[in-house]
Amino acid sequence: MHAIELSAPSLDALRSVTLPQPQPGPGEVLLRMRAASLNFVDLAVATGRYRVPRFPIIPVADGAGEVAEVGAGVNEFAVGDRVIPHSKPLWVGGPARAQLSTATRGVVLPGSLAEYVVLPASALVPTPAHLSHEAAATLPIAATTAWRALRAANVRPGSVVTLIGTGGVSIFALQLAKAAGATVIITSSSDEKLERAKALGADHTINYRTTPAWDEAVLEITGGNGADLVVETGGTQTFGRSINAAAVGATVFVIGFVTGATASADLMAIMTKAVNVQGNNTGAVSDLRDVVRAIAASKLVPVIDKTFGLDEVPQAYDYLAHGGQHFGKIAIAH
Known part of the structure; x- marks a missing residue:
């Protein structure tokens, strides 16, 4: 599968790679990623202001996509469902615990700049019908x-x-x-x-x-x-x-x-x-589910300042790095 890797804490270390496609295990879902969005934490990781345990990593915490395959025991989602994976997939609900709240996609776990990603079904929230993949990708952290x-x-x-x-x-x-x-x-x-x-x-x-x-x-x-x-x-x-x-x-x-x-x-x-x-350290999957329900009920539309292609990831980071340019969110379309 195609992915973007960050091989070091530098904006010059973003590179296009080909990796084996992951396979879902019991209780897991294979997602075909369709969009991502940038947050300040992504820039901090890519510039060394936020420490990560190891490189290379697949960066960017937030994204959205559709179910490509379900593992054994997954009944709440089906192939083709549009979903939003939370940036902290292990923190399903309840109070923050270090081992749960620090397991962040694009920092410790594989992020959204990959063609496919495997996540627990419990980390996924259905995408509101009125939102595009790009709009849905802006929701998990912000x-x-x-x-x-x-x-x-x-x-x-x-x-x-x-x-x-x-x-x-x-x-x-x-x-x-x-x-x-x-x-x-x-x-x-x-x-x-x-x-x-x-x-x-x-x-x-x-x-x-x-x-x-x-x-x-x-x-x-x-x-x-x-x-x-x-x-x-x-x-x-x-x-x-x-x-x-x-x-x-x-x-x-x-x-x-x-x-x-x-x-x-x-x-x-x-x-x-x-x-x-x-x-605040973002929140649990249950918090994302609550705000998504509110957004669906009110038909709120996220404000996207600019959308970049997957071949324009360095430019997207550069746009965020020059603070004060964007209004709302920066999206990346797969």
Whole structure:
């Protein structure tokens, strides 16, 4: 089968290879992969910012495809079914456990840049009928993370949600928060992207390049109250401002380290406002199943900024590497 391998932590180490086609065992499914999508973790793996146990690997955590063959004992799927494999296929549900939550596709397990992949049937979620393979491939990490953020903060009608940037998680959180009846504040360095966010329902926009103290702007917009949920994507340069922008009893949901993984904050603010600072490692298959059901019910359509071909994988990584270019997700069509 055709696949893309990453032979070292370098964007120059992506190569096209031919590998034996895997075969499904009992309880497993052989998937014909049809699409993939990039996340920051994929770029971090390919640039050495996220350690992996060994090289070479088949990269990219997220993808979608169709069932090509089922192993013994698999009754819930049939050949031809369109499905989404979760990025953490061993974490089916329940609390995170190291041996389950760290087994990530494209990091420890074979990823989505292969013609075929074998996975446990328990790791698969049916693709909503209204979504293409490319759209479905954007869901495992970004949509699951956004869903868990909203659930952690109990977002409901009247809640205020602040989103940093316009990457995949932020845009999914915008769409899901608006479906839940929340007020959404979103930041970006691009006025053009902020206009696109308004078109998706954002209530307030802040250009953090022209308004560096975007946290103070959030407080002004909310009459001094702050946001009930801040989805913290930036890391070093944004974490302190996220705490300041948070309301009393709010959740700061930490999902990224785009500007660095070391941060400082005012502990008095965290204590006096009783802020819940919560980390996140995507979520279980059950979380993906929940958000897919919500997406199917609301007919939500993921925002794909650009789609590359399988022969354009280096260009797709390069596009993601030059931060600030994309709005929403970057897809790869097999």
